[in-house]
Amino acid sequence: MSATFEQRLDAFRRLDDAKLTFARRDWFPGTSGNLSIKIESEPLQFAVTASGKDKTKLSPEDYLVVDRNSRPVDSTSLKPSAETLIHAVVYKKFPQAGACFHVHTVWNNLISELYFGQRAFSIQGQELIKGLGIWEENARITVPIVENFADIPTLAAAIEKVLTPEVPGVLIRNHGIYAWGGNDFEAKRHLEAFEFLFEYHARLLQLRQAVVSTTTTN
Ligand SMILES: CSC[C@@H](O)[C@@H](O)C(=O)COP(=O)(O)O
Numbered sequence: 001m002s003a004t005f006e007q008r009l010d011a012f013r014r015l016d017d018a019k020l021t022f023a024r025r026d027w028f029p030g031t032s033g034n035l036s037i038k039i040e041s042e043p044l045q046f047a048v049t050a051s052g053k054d055k056t057k058l059s060p061e062d063y064l065v066v067d068r069n070s071r072p073v074d075s076t077s078l079k080p081s082a083e084t085l086i087h088a089v090v091y092k093k094f095p096q097a098g099a100c101f102h103v104h105t106v107w108n109n110l111i112s113e114l115y116f117g118q119r120a121f122s123i124q125g126q127e128l129i130k131g132l133g134i135w136e137e138n139a140r141i142t143v144p145i146v147e148n149f150a151d152i153p154t155l156a157a158a159i160e161k162v163l164t165p166e167v168p169g170v171l172i173r174n175h176g177i178y179a180w181g182g183n184d185f186e187a188k189r190h191l192e193a194f195e196f197l198f199e200y201h202a203r204l205l206q207l208r209q210a211v212v213s214t215t216t217t218n
């Protein structure tokens with residue numbers, strides 16, 4: 001059965017909210033980024049941003065609904081995000097996921113490049129790890145990093161291989177992050193927590209370097 005008008009409207013409104021919040025933070029440079037919200041699990045249907053749009057703006061042609069094969073469920077001139085396949089991979093792997101957000105930021109790109117050698121970025125003992133829903137004492141998280149394959153099915157397959165239920169996100173080298181959650185509120189919280197951790201860690205490295213330089217030159 002196809003999503004009802006009310007279900008679509010609700011998903012589109014939630015996407016508007018998320019999009020404007022992230023746009024205010026400059027998380028969509030150069031039309032980058034894509035967002036989705038699940039509408040139905042069985043059969044899978046989700047609302048996703050249309051490809052190539054300026055995601056800092058709202059228009060009546062921002063979103064469309066696609067099926068588990070990333071194909072539009074209605075006849076439309078809109079093209080789903082070029083990376084819709086990645087959203088579909090997340091929803092298929094994690095049936096409890098209800099929203100999936102992708103942004104390109106300088107901090108997530110820096111971390112993805114710095115730690116690509118290890119294919120993962122780990123961080124421990126930072127309070128914002130709780131923002132990922134991980135509450136253990138002195139918790140350590142490991143975010144997988146995949147190569148930025150230009151071919152989207154190849155990229156989606158690489159992502160599928162490294163997805164883990166422990167951490168609701170994956171970095172793509174010199175590209176950006178995909179973060180998801182049970183609903184849009186949770187996916188946003190996860191994305192914000194990841195971005196905080198990336199920026200914190202990158203700035204810490206810079207400051208440590210500055211301290212080392214000061215102490216060695218004085
Ligand atoms: C314009 S650079 C970004 C794109 O190549 C892509 O990575 C992206 O995030 C947005 O693609 P889109 O098809 O608009 O969803």
Ligand SMILES: [Zn+2]
Binds near residue numbers: 104175
């Ligand atoms: Zn992208």
